[in-house]
Amino acid sequence: MPTGRPNVLLLLTDQERADLVEPDGLSVATPAVDRLRSEGTWFDRAYTPTSICTSARASLLTGLYPHAHGMLNNSHEADAIRSSLPPDLPTFGERLRDEGYDLTYAGKWHVDQPRGPEGFGFEYLGGSDRHHDDLDDAFERYRADLDVDPPDEEDLVDPLYTDGENPTLVAATTTVPPEATRTYFLAERTIDALERWVENGARGGGGADAGPFFHRTDFLGPHHPYVVPEPYASMYDPEEVERWATYAETFDGKPRVHERYLHYRGVEGFDWETWAEAVAKYFGFMTFIDEQLGRILDALEDLGMTESTAVVHASDHGDFTGSHRQFNKGPLMYEETYRVPLVVRYPGVTEPGTRVESFVRLHDLAPTFLEWGDAPIPEGLHARSLAPLLAGETPDDWPDSVYAQYHGDEFGLYSQRMVRTARYKFVYNGPDRNELYDLEDDPAELRNLSQHPDYRAVREALEGRLVEWMERVDDPLRGWVPKTFGD
Structure with missing residues (x-):
């Protein structure tokens, strides 16, 4: 075991x-993440607490479900329920700073509009985009130093747009070289930060072992638009992209919003050939990001910091990219958007190449970071430290299910709650019919069994499990939702 x-x-x-x-x-192709998995621990059943950017990121900071931190939808939209986290709500960044950690941050923020990362214990190193945050112009200055003009949509090759009066760019090839992209820039910023810690000893002298430091890099991809430079844009042939099993979706027996969302998102007319073009770019985007992760891991090793550094890779939530014929995300609690990658490499703690099947949540990282940093963990969190699982131990009281929420997106509020066990998933939909899926027999979640007479006992058991979760986390709907259950 490592000391310190x-x-x-x-x-x-x-x-x-x-x-x-x-x-x-x-x-x-993701050799960098493959490397982390081979040298660390992969979580097979990691889930986001909610599939929307601001809400999930606020949960990561606080260790709370959205109903408790209040960021129910995206903070940058005109209909945001809140644009800022409650000022007295503790976050892991502030607590680690108070315990002597040197915290830095690069990339996407998209949590609190009035306050950037500096308001939560981090030094911000730049890389935001204007759409979500507009925190700095560091990336524009970086590209200017490369003598690369800012691209516009007229410079895109073979752009793919949604249909409708206000089309959304889905995917394209950019003529900008890889080193002039924001993705590459964020890796550069991260490597610069690592080098600075070695040279300055976390500003206190003493070299790489002086730490401790906490650095967070938030890439803006592979979120749409999947605008990718060559050679990544052409790396995957659309004709060789295998059709999703979920693309067989008929919407029979599903909540009405599922089919209506095709029109809302402007993809009602997309066939598989169209989606395959987008998926190929999405794959290329991920490989491009992975290459940057590899550059960062190589720099960590070259600087002699691998053994003293815990590396965590995760995502705020997933992406449909044509699964269930859908674009982006929304009021649909399918695996593609709620299950997230999570891998941890902590030399001396994680056994190389291990896999954990226990259910975990993205916001479990908050108390994990605090435990690693010997910082006090706030009372009342809706999260648990992953430390015992990483050490190969599963507490007897570790949950055998996972719970998630959805409160709405830019189209309005829409209450959803989900409980997922090893075999089944139950989704409560406030405005419409509920959902029940047998993931062993139907991993693509195509058949809603909520009204199937042979699954009545299963449904009732999962309804009870959902209510238990709602009571455990003080969900404000816990007193009302149970009254809606029954035939």
Whole structure:
């Protein structure tokens, strides 16, 4: 076992599906994540608490479900329920800073609009985009130094847009060279930070062992638009992209919003050939990001920091990319958007090449980081430290199910709650019919069994399990939802 507190490197992506990088997953080249898995621990059943950016990221900071931290939908939209976290709510960044960690942050923020990462214990190193945050112009200055003009949509090759009056760019090839992209820039910023820690001893002298430091890099991909430079844009042939099993979706017996969302997102007319073009770019985007992760891991090793640094790779939530014929995410609690990648390499703690089947949540990372840093863990969190699982021990009281929420997106509020066990998934839909899936017989979640007479006992058991979770986390709907159950 290592002595002392570890340095921590959190490498977060945006809308990365777990099956992109899981063992025996999709045919996508991700050697850096494969390397982390072979040298650390992979979590087979990691889930986001909610499939929407601001809400999930706020949960990661606080260790709370969205109903408790209040960021129910995206903070940058005009209909945001809140644009800022409650000022008295503790976050892991502030607590680690108070315990002497040197915290830095690069990339996407998308949590609190009035306050950036500096308000939560981090030094911000730049890399935000104007759409979500507009925190700095570091990337624009970096590209100007490369003598590369900012691209516009007219410079895109073979762009793919959604249908409708206000089309959304889905995918394209950019003529910008890889080193002039934001993805590459964020890796550069991260490597610069690592080098600075070695040179300055975390500003206190003494070299790489002086730490501890906590650095977080939030890549803005593989979130759409899947705009990718060559050679990654052409790396995957659309004709060789295997059709999703979920593409057989008929919407029979599903909540009405599922089919209506095709029109809402502007993909009602997309056939598989169209989706395959987008998926190929999505795959290329992930490989491009993975190459940057590899550059960061190589720099960590070259600087002699591998043994003293815990590396965590995860994503805020997943992405449909044509699964169930859907685009982006929304009021659909399928595996593609709720199951997320999570791998941890902590030399001396994690056994190389191990896999954990226990259910865990993205926001379990908050108390994990605090435990690693010997910082006080706030009372009342809806999360548990992953430390025992990483050490190969599963507590007797570890949950054998996972719970998630959805409160709405830009189209309005929409209450959903989910409980998922090893075999089944039950989804409560406030405005419409509930859902029940037998994931052993129907891993693509195509058949809603909520009204099937042979599954009545299963449904009732899962309804009870859902209510138990709602009571455990003080969900404000816990007193009302049970009254809606029954035939």
